[in-house]
Amino acid sequence: MSETTFMGVPREKIPWYPTIDYDKCNFCMECDAFCPHQVYEHREGDRKLVVANPNNCVVFCRACGKTCGPDAISFPVKSEILTLIKNLRTEELVG
Amino acid sequence: MKRAILSCSGMDKQMGSLARELAIRLNEKTGDEVVCPTLLASLPARYEELLKAASLVVIDGCGTRCASKLANKYNAKVEKKILVSEAARELGIDPESGLTPGPNGLKLVEQLLRDVERDLSEETTPGNSVMELAPPEDFLIVTHDKYQFKIPKEGFLFNENDSWVRPVGDKARVGVSDYVQQKLTDITYFEPPALNANVEQFGELGTIESTKSLLEIVAPVAGKVTAMNMELTDNPGLINEDPYGSGWIAEMEMSDLASDTELLLDGEAYAEVVKRKAAEDAG
Ligand code: SF4
Numbered sequence: 568m569s570e571t572t573f574m575g576v577p578r579e580k581i582p583w584y585p586t587i588d589y590d591k592c593n594f595c596m597e598c599d600a601f602c603p604h605q606v607y608e609h610r611e612g613d614r615k616l617v618v619a620n621p622n623n624c625v626v627f628c629r630a631c632g633k634t635c636g637p638d639a640i641s642f643p644v645k646s647e648i649l650t651l652i653k654n655l656r657t658e659e660l661v662g
Numbered sequence: 663m664k665r666a667i668l669s670c671s672g673m674d675k676q677m678g679s680l681a682r683e684l685a686i687r688l689n690e691k692t693g694d695e696v697v698c699p700t701l702l703a704s705l706p707a708r709y710e711e712l713l714k715a716a717s718l719v720v721i722d723g724c725g726t727r728c729a730s731k732l733a734n735k736y737n738a739k740v741e742k743k744i745l746v747s748e749a750a751r752e753l754g755i756d757p758e759s760g761l762t763p764g765p766n767g768l769k770l771v772e773q774l775l776r777d778v779e780r781d782l783s784e785e786t787t788p789g790n791s792v793m794e795l796a797p798p799e800d801f802l803i804v805t806h807d808k809y810q811f812k813i814p815k816e817g818f819l820f821n822e823n824d825s826w827v828r829p830v831g832d833k834a835r836v837g838v839s840d841y842v843q844q845k846l847t848d849i850t851y852f853e854p855p856a857l858n859a860n861v862e863q864f865g866e867l868g869t870i871e872s873t874k875s876l877l878e879i880v881a882p883v884a885g886k887v888t889a890m891n892m893e894l895t896d897n898p899g900l901i902n903e904d905p906y907g908s909g910w911i912a913e914m915e916m917s918d919l920a921s922d923t924e925l926l927l928d929g930e931a932y933a934e935v936v937k938r939k940a941a942e943d944a945g
């Protein structure tokens with residue numbers, strides 16, 4: 568159901584997804600309501616929200632982070648991920 | 663055009679209380695009417711005429727962006743937006759917690775007040791648009807259910823994040839695709855990238871807000887922003903009407919198109935991506 572490659576690289580090899588800072592999160596669930604890709608899921612217990620399907624996250628999207636009131640969502644550094652993708656592409660082509 | 667100010671009520675978090683403080687000070691300086699967000703939400707008729715006649719300065723405290731959502735809900739025209747939490751991060755100011763603004767909070771408000779006043783008084787410099795481009799004529803059409811997505815056949819390259827680039831020599835125009843504008847639905851606000859900013863490939867080229875969603879524009883190429891489409895400030899709906907023509911986003915001086923091309927798609931390849939995305943959207 569989710570995209571399986573990004574620019575020819577298998578999606579699961581690209582570590583791009585949101586990380587929730589549970590010291591800041593107030594479980595308003597705005598991010599989950601916003602994201603159309605079922606990245607987040609609700610849970611019982613202390614952590615009522617988790618990043619359940621990180622590979623559903625659209626590589627380089629950061630949109631839900633902008634909807635978070637307490638600024639609890641962070642993403643990797645784009646340039647680092649870009650370098651990684653380029654390296655993986657070379658490997659795919661060679662391999 | 664007449665101007666009015668709509669801010670966060672400031673009763674929930676410290677960033678909100680600073681948004682409120684900024685609204686009050688802006689009103690004292692400019693005399694522009696302040697719209698009370700709770701009154702607007704409970705009795706919209708009170709502001710009906712004002713919202714028809716005025717364009718808004720919208721001040722949100724945090725990413726929940728209640729003031730923006732209210733502006734959207736009542737179809738208000740937005741001239742300028744400020745997000746206090748983001749500005750605090752950018753300026754490296756850490757406001758005190760609590761609803762009464764402390765010294766750091768007030769410092770932030772003072773700084774933002776100066777910035778907003780400057781932005782509102784100056785015509786934002788759009789940069790010099792140097793490109794005269796005829797709109798594309800030949801399109802690939804991807805059809806999905808009742809939707810049709812157009813993709814120019816030639817002269818455009820795309821990234822998987824639905825941005826396009828139309829290179830001419832070492833200059834280029836950039837924008838977003840027909841697919842993504844349809845997905846966003848009615849676009850209500852365009853936050854342009856900074857003029858002269860150097861942007862990496864896949865870096866941020868401003869944001870687009872619609873009644874339904876929010877999109878960070880992901881730069882298709884690396885380079886310097888040399889001009890932006892100021893028509894969009896008054897009429898962001900141009901992105902809906904003509905995403906590959908008059909709804910362009912910015913002009914750039916590219917730093918290395920040859921290397922960026924490695925991670926770009928031509929029209930045919932992007933059409934495949936749109937097919938896949940449209941199928942996923944449908945579930
Ligand atoms: S939007 Fe932010 S605060 Fe709300 S649930 Fe998501 S991470 Fe937590």
Ligand code: SF4
Pocket residue numbers: 584585601602603604606607623624625628629630631632
């Ligand atoms: S970054 Fe985008 S795709 Fe990823 S979880 Fe957030 S909204 Fe969803």
